[in-house]
Amino acid sequence: MLLASVALLATGVPAAPAVAGQTTSARRAPDRAGIGLQLIDIPVARVKDPRALAYIVDHVRPGTTIKRRVEVRNTTGRRQHVELYAGAAKIDGNVFAAADGRGGNDLSGWVRLESNSVDLPPGGRKRVRVTVAVPETAPAGERYGAIWAQISSPPSDGGNVLQIHRVGVRMYLDIGLGGEPPSDFRVDGMAVGPGDGTWPAVTAWVENTGGRALDMAGNLHLSSTSGTVRAGPFPVTNGVTILPGQRGQVSVLVNQPLSAGRWKARLELTSGTVKRTAEAELTLNGSARAAEPTDRRWLVFGPGIGLALVLLVGLLGWRRRRRRRVPVEAPTGRHSAPTPH
Template sequence: MSLPAALLAFAVSGGLGAAVAAADPPRPQAKGAIGIVLLEAPENRMDDPRARIFIVDHVNPGTTFSRRLQITNSSPRRQHVKLYAAAADIRQGRFTFAPGRTQNELTSWIKLNRPAVDVPPHGSSQVTATVRVPEPATKGEQYGVIWAQVSTGRPNARRNIALVNRVGIRVYLDVGPEGEPPSQFRIGEVVPHRLDDGRPSIAATVRNTGERAIDLSGQLTLSDGPSGIRAGPYQVPPGTTLAPDQTGRVTIPLGDRLPDGPWKFQLTLRSGRITHTVSGSLAFPANRGRGRPAALDSSMTTLLALTALMALAGAGTLFVVARRQRPAAR
């Protein structure tokens, strides 16, 4: 069902252009749960899947912009939902949430038009989050979450535990006077494994070579296995997030009955607008543990080498430009 036309008209200050209703529908909820979904994304990011789910943007210091959020209630009872922004970070390949209402610089810029909403049974309510970035804001990317929270009961003499359920929208906001920093990543070693229970899996090392955080998704297919069999596609489990310069590992569990191989494989990983694919051959170990690293196709090996050389050359060029421009900045 399309959103009413009136919801499509939304002005954003600070040179971001118009914001339009996000195309992705709210995700399914468990019975009796609350949910939160982003209703808008910047017009210039409608081709970025991440910007339809999370608040992902680059702005200049002094910019103010807003986003509409929808809070949903799938329970048969009215829910009193508290709303607030709290700090987040990226550690060890995961987007991590600070405890409670812990604040950081980014969350101090986020104001919600209502601190709480009463959402009717099987209904929804909308709220607006306004982000005011001050002129002296720290340059670079910062992370936070806009939380919707319900609590069941309060601690008392008979019960010292209150259950808290919260769902959130991540915020990835980069601040700087220049254009948006580039996003990029590189797929490195691909290694087959067998888990303790004998199931096969494949792990790929990924390095964030850009200047914005990345959230990895994608799929893996196997072909030309014993007797010519094929397997997949297997979806990359969600949850791997890498900050700039971080290296992590994407692990894809596979079917229980896959033979050792050899196999041809094709692994595609994506984050937002960026997609990379590697292919080659591999064989799973007969016993649990790590197997031999996959042999990448020669064209892909050459491409990885060229990418590394270009990164080194680019770093040198940036250093020279910075040295030349420094006197003019006085």
């Protein structure tokens, strides 16, 4: 398998760890530890896949061995002893959830690291080879895991709580004969609702119609119905990971004041090299908690229809009461008394 080195500055991809840093203590040390872990090698066949620039993503046959390199960085002001290991992960509730500690599933057991630890001076960096050896007997299916870099900080302020900081790179490894399962998804159900705090949020449901897990990203573009005002792009703020056959909801915070009225929305979503676009017409009323989709057009005219119905019911009731009070001529020529009510 041909590999290429990731040139993040040249390609414009941010050099951010694929798994967020974690701290086991709720207390922060005065000089907070800072380490980074970045994927260096990707398969040439995936050089245009944004996910493969940050994660170990591949499809291999049983019995295959793949190799990658990761770079560990020490961004603290002192020398650090960094531990390296592989751990398990799973996708639970549309979240890529990494387990605490080492090992935990078959994928993490297939991983061998060139070094289990490195000592780095302030500003130092070290590249470490990662080898994943898939057994011949490995059953088909996609596995999830992470490569971790971890440091421990001594207790601060005379406390007795050991602080552990770690960052990682995700692994998505699919095992099977033949070609890689296709990745695809469908977008529907775009709507507007209250967001966090001041601004509204646009949401949409995404269904994974392919054979591999998806990591959703994308942008929302808004324009007035006249086309004279444009807003955005607004990035997806709650990127979700969706298993094949399942659904997840993406959310975009519209953090810009917009006038009340109808807006045309175009939501562009991606996962890897797969891109899909959804369009809808949404109604904003100018506040964070007042927005409705206009897919049901009767909502736009709802207040007018409601007022007309109230007037009509009132008029019918008034006429009915008036008829009851008007004397009705009886066949005998006499007038009947008003009907009691």
